Amino acid sequence: MSTVFLHVGQCGNQLGQQFWQLVQQDEEAKRTFYRRDQKLPSLHVDTEKKVIAKLLRNSKQLPVREENVILSKQGRGTNWAMGYHGTSSNPSESMVELTLEAMRREVERCESFCGTVMMHSLSGGTGSGLGSRLCEAVRDTYPMAYILDIAVAPHTQGESPLQHYNNLFCLSWLQKFADCVILYHNDEVLHHLQGLNITKGNRDAANVDIKMMNKYITDSLAGLLCPITSNTTKSGISCGNEAWEMLRSVAPMPSHKFLHVSHVMKRESTWEAMTTNLTQSAVRYDPDGQHYSSLASLVAVRGETTSTFMTSLSTIERKLKAALNFAEWNPFPIDFWIGNQQGVLPKDTSSMTMCVNTSRIVSTMQRVQSRAQSMYEAKAFLHWYQRYSCDETDFEDAFSTVNQVIRDYESAAEG
Ligand SMILES: Nc1nc2c(ncn2[C@@H]2O[C@H](COP(=O)(O)OP(=O)(O)OP(=O)(O)O)[C@@H](O)[C@H]2O)c(=O)[nH]1
Ligand SMILES: [Mg+2]
Structure with missing residues (x-):
């Protein structure tokens, strides 16, 4: 009710599709995010038809508002500059104007607009270039509203030689115009899922596709952004302000806005064991073996058994502090959110989602x-x-x- 979601480029829209499919399963999340007419609060921008056409084909299941789909006729060829400025026959300015116009209507549908959640890749021409331009335009148009950016970094090897320039430009734009950036790395998501396959004894451990990677990313995003008991009013109504509470808690300084997220989801496990899994799945050491330093963190805990969580809280806190090497100047570096709702989780599962502001971005x-x-x-x-x-x-x-x-x-x- 307080948020507009902006999905840009192939990656941003594929993540969007999976995120909204997840939200669709949970009545409370739907009540919080959906508009009064039961449409999604999202804008879908791409320079090519392919991905969004698929989204619209599924729009019976996903109530996308057609006027919120902004398309162009020419992809941006993995080139940030082409995405940011466009071409002479397809300038990006016209797409920016159309997006801002659709956004204005969407903001009017919010009960109290607080900010924008953007999803895109860091290296595609559209996601990085047009994404940067849109982030800047949204900041100019709504200077007091938050921007939470969710970006996916490419595999470090073998995608496109232009990705290094695209990453450079996009990261610098996000630093200037977003309030906070959750950065996922495709390499790390892939390795994490392959590792889980090995643990489960799957013969095809290497067999992880983009859908599985997006599922992990969107499960973790739902872990942070969906309504949670800690932030819900006594009357049981959620204002859907999780994104903005998170931002205040983990990224209060404009110079330090890059976050990394880890997520575990389990059946029949203890909270201590899940905490160990959570810290093991976070990348905590740099390539030279030096421990990254963490500035602040938030752990969202969900599941039916959250009443048992409080009894383990001090052990869990100790484990997290030992694993995350917090900067000494922060005396209270971990915020906990606790949710009793089953929400978007599969039946009888619990989840822990950790979001850390860490020097790993270095x-x-x-x-x-x-x-x-x-x-x-x-x-x-x-x-x-x-x-x-x-x-x-x-x-x-x-x-x-x-x-x-x-x-x-x-x-x-x-x-
Ligand atoms: N995790 C994940 N990564 C994706 C997905 N789609 C693309 N990527 C990654 O995003 C980068 C390419 O960006 P895209 O989003 O495909 O490109 P685009 O924004 O549509 O831009 P152009 O096609 O160049 O105009 C590569 O690093 C891909 O690995 C996705 O659905 N999930
Ligand atoms: Mg594309």
Whole structure:
């Protein structure tokens, strides 16, 4: 009721589809997110028809509002600059205007508009380029409203040589215009799911497809964003402010806004065992074996047995503190949300979702920065960006923003 969801590009829309299918299963989440006329509170933007056409074919199950679908006739070829500026026959400006117009109508349907949740990839031309442009436009149009961004980083090897520039530009735009960014890494999601397969003794451990990866991502997003007892009023009504409460709790400083999420979902397990799984599934060490430093965290606990959670709370807190290496200056680094509702969970399962503001972003930024820098110095692929109005100053600016994030996180970790 307080949120507009903005799905951009193939990845953003595929995640959107899976997220809304999950919400659809839970009456309380539907009551919280859906509009009065039972339509989704979401905008779907892409430069190609393919993905959204599939979404619309399923729109009988998913009540997408057709006027909230914004399409163009030409993909953005994995090029941030093309996505941000568009082409002469297909300028991005017209898509931005159409999106803002649809957004204005959607904001009017909110009972009290608090902010936008955006989903997109960090490396697709549309997701990264048009996504950056839209994030900037939404910030300009609604300066007081929050923007929670959910971005997916590409596999580190073997996708597109342009991904390093796209990541560089998109991360620097998000740093400037979003309030908080939850970053998923396709490599890590894949390895995590393959690891789970091995634990379960599945013969096809390597067999993880994009749908399974999206399921993990959207399960964890539902763990954080769906209504939860801790945030629900005594009368049992949820205002759907989980995203904004999370942002206040985990990302209160504008210079430190990058979050990582881990999620476990189990039947018949103890909370202590789930906490161990949760910390093991979080990436806690950098490539040189140094422990990342965490600034703040939120753990959302859901399931029918949450009354038993309180008895284990001090053990769980101790385990989390030992695993996450919190900065010394934060005396209360863990917030807990506890939900008794079964909600979007399968029957008889419990879940723990952990969202951490950590210096782990430094490794990501350093990798992006160093790969983009060596390509830039060799002038590799620059003409692809210059052709779409991206000049040296834009590159210098993006490098400088990313370097600043690295410095800020390093100094916060040192205290
Ligand atoms: N996890 C996940 N990653 C995806 C999905 N679809 C694409 N990706 C990743 O996103 C990146 C490509 O971005 P897309 O979203 O396909 O591209 P786009 O935003 O449509 O942009 P263009 O097609 O280049 O105009 C690659 O790193 C893919 O691995 C998805 O459904 N889930
Ligand atoms: Mg595409």
